[in-house]
Amino acid sequence: MALLPHWRSAWLCTAAAVALAAAAAAWRWRRARASCRPVQVGTVSGLFIHPVKSCRGVAVTRAQVTPLGLRSGDLRDRCWTVIQEDGRMLSAKQEPRLLLVSVTCEEGYLILNAPEMKTLRIPVEQPQTNSVWNCSRFGIQAQGRDCGDEAAQWITTFLNSEPYRLVHYESNMTTRKPRDFLPPFQPTDQVAYAEAAPILLISEASLEDLNSRLEKKVAITNFRPNIVVTGCGPFEEDTWSEILIGNVELNRRMSCPRCVITTIDPDTGIMTKKEPLETLKSYRKCDPSEQHAFKASPPFGWLYGVAKTGMVQVGDPVYKLI
Structure with missing residues (x-):
């Protein structure tokens, strides 16, 4: 029998050791999970999909949880975004009136409505001849298919500002990796045009606690969650x-760093940059280890990665593992 060269024998030994270590780690993880006990901590009371970044969300009673977030038919969370001519994604921080744009999907069309504007209907599936943009947020890029001149003109006219384009994320396009700018995330986490995470969760009790400290109460929609408990x-x-x-x-x-978008009146599109942000800052503090990510932003709600996909619906019990 021919002997293997020394370098190949060493490589095989190393590979076998790595595989054995990985198998042992997986076994320990399964054993640890088997010892975990699910305890009910609440019930799902609301599900929200925000199809166009920074526009109004859509309440649904049932949704699929995908690696990129919630989905119900053609409604996919933050899979459309408005961009500037250089490809930078637009946020309600720059254009607060985006929050006045309502969105739905029907019979293969994305439908947009806004005050004093005619209804815009554009196909969800755009021609493959439409250009593909590199869309950036925090210096991290995703791709998007241009939705055409009619959509661009509609958005630009409503916002009465510089020229904008509307783009759509399609499956197999490049996604953004939150880990590239937020260390708590995992390399497997990905989003299309969301700020950071596929899922944002908030409890009703936390909102009630905040509202007990405010002169003017705010709605859960000010915080744009996906799952409410x-x-x-x-x-x-x-x-x-x-x-x-x-x-x-x-x-x-x-935890989710809150910004001035929470101070925009959803009925007028006017940003105050004050409440509820100032009150949150008075009693909600981030973990010191996360100070570099939060700076002066108070935490409210939690960002989650998707470990296992499936269906969720209003009324489902929520369990934590202990």
Whole structure:
């Protein structure tokens, strides 16, 4: 029998050792998971999909949880975005009136409505001849298919500002990796045009606690969550590192830094840059290890990665693993 060269024998030994270590790690993980006990901590009371970044969300009663976030038919969370001519994604921070644009999907069309504007209907599936943009946010790029001149003119006219384009994320396009600018995320986490995470979760009790401190109450929609939970105490979600909803598994990444978008009146599109942000800053503090990511932004709600996809619906029990 011919002997293997020394370098190849060493390589095979190293590969075998790595494979053995990986198998041992997987076994330890499965054993640890087997010892975890699910405890119900609440019930899903709301599900929201925000198809166009920074525009109004759509409440649904049932949704598919995908690696990129919630989906219901053609409604996919933050899979359309308005961009500037250099490809930078537009946010309500720059154009608060984006929050006045309502969005739905019907019979293969994306439908936009806004005050004093005619209804815009554009096909969800755009011609493959339309250009593909590199769309950037925080210096991290995703791709998007241009939705045409009619959509661009509609958005530009409503915002009465510089020229903008509307683009659509298509499957197999480049996604953004939150890990590239936020260390708590995992290399497998990805989004299309969301700020950071596929899922944002908030409890009703936490909102009620905040509203008890405000002169003018705010709605849950000010915080643009995907999943709302009832039946728990204020900020109990701070302790939910792994949660189960139906057959879906979500892993907590970090609390959500809140910005001036929360201060925009959803009925007028006017930004105050004050409440509820100032009150949140008075009593909600980030973990010191996350100070570089939060700076002066107070935490409210939690960002989750998707460990296991599946369906969720309003009324589902929410379990945490302990």
